[in-house]
Amino acid sequence: MTSTNKIKQTPLVDYYKRNKIKLTDFGGWALPIQFTGIIEEHKAVRNEAGLFDVSHMGEFFVEGNDAESYLNWLLTNDVTKMEVGQSQYHFMCYSNGGTVDDLIISKLATTNFLVTVNASNTEKDFNWMKENLFGDVILKNKSDAIGLIALQGPSAERILQKLTKIDLNDIKAFHFKQNISVGEIEDILVSRTGYTGEDGFELYVAVDKTEKLWESLLAVGKEAGLKPCGLGSRDTLRLESALSLYGHELSSEISPLQANSGFAVKMNKNCDFIGKKDLKEQLEIGIKQKIKGFELVGKGIPRSGCKVYDNLGKEIGVVTSGTKSPTLNKSIGLALLNTDYSDLNGEIYIEIRTKFVEAVVVKIPFYKRNKKTK
Incomplete structure (x- = not known):
């Protein structure tokens, strides 16, 4: 992993330099606050579409015969209810019910899962998962090898459909398809998820193909009003949709239940999970x-x-x-x-x-x- 003392760069750093995009230190990552203006970018996502560089997010792979039971013990939602091709929103909690992180897991195969975590928590999350590892499970941190681009907005499907032969209408919310070709780029995981309150997709791609994918999407989406968007509009969009941000609405001191996210805390699933006892007490006591x-x-x-x-x-x-x-x-x-x-x-x-x-x-x-x- 890159040293935490040195600011990290996403695979789009050369694109930013060529286009003279101002970058800021966001949790140790060099990222743009805006490209043309926060309000303009915000409205583009609400009315047409916006493109976000979210390659700073962390990606782990959990593989093995005990992968499902391990994740079900580690996380609050019910992993056993997932089908291959489905994604699910989760929390990792401390034993006192406080939040380690909120995250999305995607079931790639019966014994293979992708875990996407918040960028600022990547190292902490991976260490927590290692500390609680058991059984026949292999845990891999592939964050440095994966780029992630989010295409969000009412025109997102129409834009992406121009570059792929698969029928995007077949991908339901919180589902995905693997090994997809987008334009000339192969082996992309296309997930119908996002952080803006709008319809859209997140595209997981090899680091060395991220910039080409970014430019291909911007080119084909230009007529549809697609705009590159920065951290500023990402935050205003998620706040309008009341989506929690770790370090703000969630923390080691703020539980998922306090954050009104009980829908992702399954008290009745067929196993215990870390934090269940204290979360149950919160419900009983008030x-x-x-x-x-x-x-x-x-x-x-x-x-x-x-x-x-x-x-x-x-x-x-x-x-x-x-x-x-x-x-x-x-x-x-x-x-x-x-x-x-x-x-x-x-x-x-x-x-x-x-x-x-x-x-x-x-x-x-x-x-x-x-x-x-x-």
Whole structure:
């Protein structure tokens, strides 16, 4: 692995240099915040399509006769329910129910799984998985060998279909196909997943073919309004869709249940899993703090770390993420709130710099796309 003291580069670094794209240090990776502008890129994804370099994400392979039982012990969702060709959202938890990471696993074969983890957690996650390894299982970290590109937006299928012979309509949400050719590039895994709230695909490709795939997609998607997008719009898009970000809505101190993600915590699956005991206690005793959505009534932009108060000036929580929504033209955010103050339409106040700005608790997600019938 590359030293953590040196900033890491994705396979698109030469593309960025040629096109004079400004890069920033994001968790030890050199990545663009924007190409032409955050709002422009955000709206492209909502209305047409956007292309994201997410090659900084980590990829592990779990293989062997005990791969399924190992992952079922390690993760919160039920791996036994998966079919080959299916992806599933999961959490890894500590024994106290806190979150190691949120991730997606894809079942490549009966005894072979791909695990995709958050970039900043790659080393920590791999070490955690090694510490809890058992049985006939081989664990491999292939993050340095794999590039990952996300094509997101209502025009994503139409754009990608121009470059491949497979019928993309056959790939349902949270499913994938392997060994796909896209243009002249072979052996791509095409997954119908993403992090924007829109329909779209994530394409796993060999590192040395990533730049060619990126440029091929941009060329064929130009007429459809496809734009390259950076970290800025990726964050505003995921926040409008109320998708959790590790280190904000999830952490070693914030459990999946607190993050309103109980759908991926299967208490009734046919085995124990790490953290189950404490997560079960949270459900039985009652969760004291939960992630809730809010909109500002007053003026300002909430940011992570801003304190939240009730109308009597009592501190009741903290903002985990906030932004000015380009789609809704409102200031929105997520906050970890005491459950006594998390009722819909409840009046709260966000401390932004030196001012207390009125806000209201609202239903999430803030934005939800109109899904086409498949």
